[in-house]
Amino acid sequence: MAIEVRIPTILRTYTDGEKAVSGDGASLSALIDDLEASHPGIKDRLIDNGDLRRFVNVYINDEDVRFIGGLEAELTDGDQVVVLPAVAGG
Amino acid sequence: MLTIDQATYDAIVAHARRDHPVEACGIVAGPEGSDRPERHVDMVNAAGSPTFYEFDSTDLLGLYRDLDDRDEEPVVIYHSHTATEAYPSRTDIGLAQEPNAHYVLVSTREHGNNDGPVEFRSYRIVDGEVTEEEVAVVPELGTT
Numbered sequence: 550m551a552i553e554v555r556i557p558t559i560l561r562t563y564t565d566g567e568k569a570v571s572g573d574g575a576s577l578s579a580l581i582d583d584l585e586a587s588h589p590g591i592k593d594r595l596i597d598n599g600d601l602r603r604f605v606n607v608y609i610n611d612e613d614v615r616f617i618g619g620l621e622a623e624l625t626d627g628d629q630v631v632v633l634p635a636v637a638g639g
Numbered sequence: 640m641l642t643i644d645q646a647t648y649d650a651i652v653a654h655a656r657r658d659h660p661v662e663a664c665g666i667v668a669g670p671e672g673s674d675r676p677e678r679h680v681d682m683v684n685a686a687g688s689p690t691f692y693e694f695d696s697t698d699l700l701g702l703y704r705d706l707d708d709r710d711e712e713p714v715v716i717y718h719s720h721t722a723t724e725a726y727p728s729r730t731d732i733g734l735a736q737e738p739n740a741h742y743v744l745v746s747t748r749e750h751g752n753n754d755g756p757v758e759f760r761s762y763r764i765v766d767g768e769v770t771e772e773e774v775a776v777v778p779e780l781g782t783t
Contacts (some may be wrong), residue, residue, distance in 0.1 A: 557714075559736045604734055606696050613696045633703055634737070636664070637686075637693035637729030638718060 552624055554579060555631040563591040578620040580630065595632070596620075604635040606634065640773045641715070641741045641761040643667070643676050648776050650679045652757055655719035658684070659752050662692040663745075667715035668706055675780055676714040678742070684718075689754040691730070692718045715761075717743035724748070725758035727769050735764035740771070 551571050556564050564570050570588065571637070574580035585592035600617055600620065607614045608631040614622045647667055655663045664684050667676035680702065685695035694702070716737055720728075725744035727735070735742060746758040755780060763770045 554782070557736070559738060560678065604736070606699060608700055611700060613700075615696075631703075633699055635693060635696075635734065636666075636682075636699060636713075636716060636737070637730075637734050639691050639728040 551626060554580070554584065555629070555633055557632055559634055560591060560594055560632065560633050563588040563594070574624055576620065576624060577609070577618075577622045577630070580624055581620075604637060606633045606635055608633070609633070614638055640775060641676075641743070642775045642777060642780065643715070644780050645776055645778055647676060648759065650662040650681075651717050651743065652745060652759065654681045655747050655757065656750075656752050656754075659685055659718065659747040660721045662689060663716040664694065664716075664723060666702070666713040666717070666740075667709040669714035670710070671712045672711050674714060674763050677780065678711070678715050687719075689721050713737055713740050715743050716740045717745060719745045719747055721747050721751075725760045727762055727764060732764055732769055734766055738765045748782045 552573055555568055555569050556567065561567065572580050572583045573621050581592050581595055595602060601607060609622055609628055610638055654665060659728045662684055665681040667682060668678040674734050682698060684692045686693045702747040725746035727742060727744060740762050743761045744760050749755060759774060761772050763772060
């Protein structure tokens with residue numbers, strides 16, 4: 550099973566500069582664990598206290614995962630995941 | 640240093656004035672690695688707040704897909720402060736996640752929706768460290 554994950558600039562330090570990496574998992578949570586195995590440190594940038602960080606957006610096939618189950622969102626072979634830092638401030 | 644053309648500068652200031660007292664936000668895109676702010680994109684402040692801004696998550700995805708297709712990146716990320724100076728707030732610093740961008744702050748606190756001088760300042764924000772930089776407004780960006 551292969552899922553393409555698009556990595557934003559700020560997280561490419563964990564992927565040797567790669568813009569996209571491949572991972573697998575039946576849920577977003579499993580995918581992030583799989584990414585952590587190949588790119589140590591990345592999980593902590595996505596998850597805080599067991600939940601997705603508020604200012605990191607994750608999309609599965611263009612859907613914001615917050616609306617489709619968050620970390621429990623299901624994944625299947627060929628899905629595309631996009632990670633984007635929020636653009637926000639005060 | 641941020642070098643920006645007069646028309647883009649004016650468009651950012653006009654956006655900030657128009658949206659006052661809500662914070663205005665947007666980007667200026669340019670070819671990847673070029674450091675040339677060429678294409679102004681004004682964004683909706685999904686927070687609709689005088690003290691906070693956030694790009695809507697669907698708009699954000701659309702924006703980055705568009706940038707990808709054009710081999711562009713956000714060269715400038717701007718927003719306005721409507722009651723305080725044009726300096727990054729603690730929130731701005733904590734949430735800055737584009738290490739290659741010039742973070743532009745415009746303050747409309749003096750004149751609000753009306754004409755008159757505004758503060759327009761630019762910063763690099765990397766790993767929580769803020770460095771102010773000079774802003775050069777030129778008639779047009781030079782050719783490369």
